[in-house]
Amino acid sequence: MPLRSSLQKGYINTILQEIPALSSLFSAYASIITTIMLLRTMFDQFLPPQVRRYVIKALKYYWEPKSSDTQTLEFEEKDGRSPNNMFNVAEAYLCTIISLDSKRLRITKKESESHFNIKFAKSQQIVDSFEGISVTWEYLNEKQKKEDNDLTKIRRCLTLKFDQIHRDIVLTRYLPSIIKKVEHLKNQKKAVKIFSLETRGFKAPVNLDHPSTFDTLAMDPNQKKAIIDDLDLFVRRRDFYKKVGKVWKRGYLLYGPPGTGKSSLIAAMANYLKFDVYDLQLMNVRSDSSLKDMMLQTSNRSILVIEDIDCSTNMPNRNGTTPSKSKSPSDSKFSLSGLLNFIDGLWSCCGDERIIIFTTNHLEKLDPALLRPGRMDMHIHMSYLTFNGFKILAANYLNIHNDHWRFREIEELIRCKKVTPAEVAEELLKSDNAEVVLEGLVKFLKGKKNGAGATTTKGDEVLEAKTDNI
Numbered sequence: 001m002p003l004r005s006s007l008q009k010g011y012i013n014t015i016l017q018e019i020p021a022l023s024s025l026f027s028a029y030a031s032i033i034t035t036i037m038l039l040r041t042m043f044d045q046f047l048p049p050q051v052r053r054y055v056i057k058a059l060k061y062y063w064e065p066k067s068s069d070t071q072t073l074e075f076e077e078k079d080g081r082s083p084n085n086m087f088n089v090a091e092a093y094l095c096t097i098i099s100l101d102s103k104r105l106r107i108t109k110k111e112s113e114s115h116f117n118i119k120f121a122k123s124q125q126i127v128d129s130f131e132g133i134s135v136t137w138e139y140l141n142e143k144q145k146k147e148d149n150d151l152t153k154i155r156r157c158l159t160l161k162f163d164q165i166h167r168d169i170v171l172t173r174y175l176p177s178i179i180k181k182v183e184h185l186k187n188q189k190k191a192v193k194i195f196s197l198e199t200r201g202f203k204a205p206v207n208l209d210h211p212s213t214f215d216t217l218a219m220d221p222n223q224k225k226a227i228i229d230d231l232d233l234f235v236r237r238r239d240f241y242k243k244v245g246k247v248w249k250r251g252y253l254l255y256g257p258p259g260t261g262k263s264s265l266i267a268a269m270a271n272y273l274k275f276d277v278y279d280l281q282l283m284n285v286r287s288d289s290s291l292k293d294m295m296l297q298t299s300n301r302s303i304l305v306i307e308d309i310d311c312s313t314n315m316p317n318r319n320g321t322t323p324s325k326s327k328s329p330s331d332s333k334f335s336l337s338g339l340l341n342f343i344d345g346l347w348s349c350c351g352d353e354r355i356i357i358f359t360t361n362h363l364e365k366l367d368p369a370l371l372r373p374g375r376m377d378m379h380i381h382m383s384y385l386t387f388n389g390f391k392i393l394a395a396n397y398l399n400i401h402n403d404h405w406r407f408r409e410i411e412e413l414i415r416c417k418k419v420t421p422a423e424v425a426e427e428l429l430k431s432d433n434a435e436v437v438l439e440g441l442v443k444f445l446k447g448k449k450n451g452a453g454a455t456t457t458k459g460d461e462v463l464e465a466k467t468d469n470i
């Protein structure tokens, strides 16, 4: 083939032309090797061993990749004999950033858990980034010989590697942010407990298991938002309370007719904050000092509830007279001023992050001392159902998220009737069929007495925040 042979000829010519350049490259390379070998021989033969060692060390320092550039932190599973919580925190955090693409994963499950956990496995690495820096986690699971005998033990450890120049960021910001994230996660998973009071103290707690949340509460949206904002502000103000020298507590007074959602709101608050609830029935409190003892039994991050404050006890007022004749002041060593002292923080200063909630159906019956500005931080009026509230119930109970042809009529009826969310919720439960339920509700509303000014629609009219009192 003429073409092929001409190409081959071309290659050969090119190679022949390059021969002088290649041969000079080879000779340069050979002379470098010879020089190195000569130097090596001189180095071995003429330099004393100490100097040789020193030179080798110096060369290593300049030429080897510097291992000291990488900082390694070790999180051992055990700190001596006790568990190292930082290991658990780091492990929990890594579960949240693990990629399912990892070639090796560990799967764990406790008997009490309904789902399995995915953890990262021996010798696997996870690269994480924080504020633009990159860090590498590795899980070590190595056998170690015990010093005193031949037995081996397993050393479990997480290592965190990063460039040394980022040490401050890792120690002062990255690790604290991990602790915060894990605390938050734990809090999300926490089951809220309720402690009820007996004469001798609080009973063993049970899970609150109350399904009420801010999403399911039929309330004016502005009022709901104001409460959520207030709770959020409260929980993030630890330093602020410290700075101004106030006990870190917040008091809410919920008032309104029966069935308007006062207890449901308490459950929603507890579920939102994941705070345990202490249900304090005042009839079981015998004296001011026993109230103080009860307080000592409660934990931080909790809600103390005193329901129906107007009628739960024949508490003597500050003049020593009881509202009811069934008990004389001498029968009870528990007084209104004792309770007021407690609210004012004298006794609650044994704990942090406390919420106190009073409920009443009759605001007018309460001792004015309880209502004085500064006692309860926020007065929340739980009123009759509004149309906005009804739409929330319709979405929850009937899955109606948009408009419905019956809504205009229902809106008109709700505007001029006094109807509680509890009454409407009961009507909405009566059938699976939305048409049947709404027809029944219209009938029910038509059958109710008219009530002027039954509903208040503006959030700011039904919510009085005494925010200036913290």
Ligand SMILES: Nc1ncnc2c1ncn2[C@@H]1O[C@H](COP(=O)(O)OP(=O)(O)OP(=O)(O)O)[C@@H](O)[C@H]1O
Residues within 6 Å of the ligand: 216, 217, 218, 219, 256, 257, 258, 259, 260, 261, 262, 263, 264, 265, 361, 382, 421, 422, 423, 425
């Ligand atoms: N605002 C509301 N949003 C949603 N459901 C509500 C609301 N109010 C009442 N309900 C329903 O009515 C039931 C009773 O309400 P809840 O016990 O919260 O009322 P209450 O104001 O505490 O009444 P009481 O003054 O008698 O203690 C709740 O379990 C819930 O199903």
Ligand SMILES: [Mg+2]
Residues within 6 Å of the ligand: 262, 263, 264, 307, 359
């Ligand atoms: Mg209630």
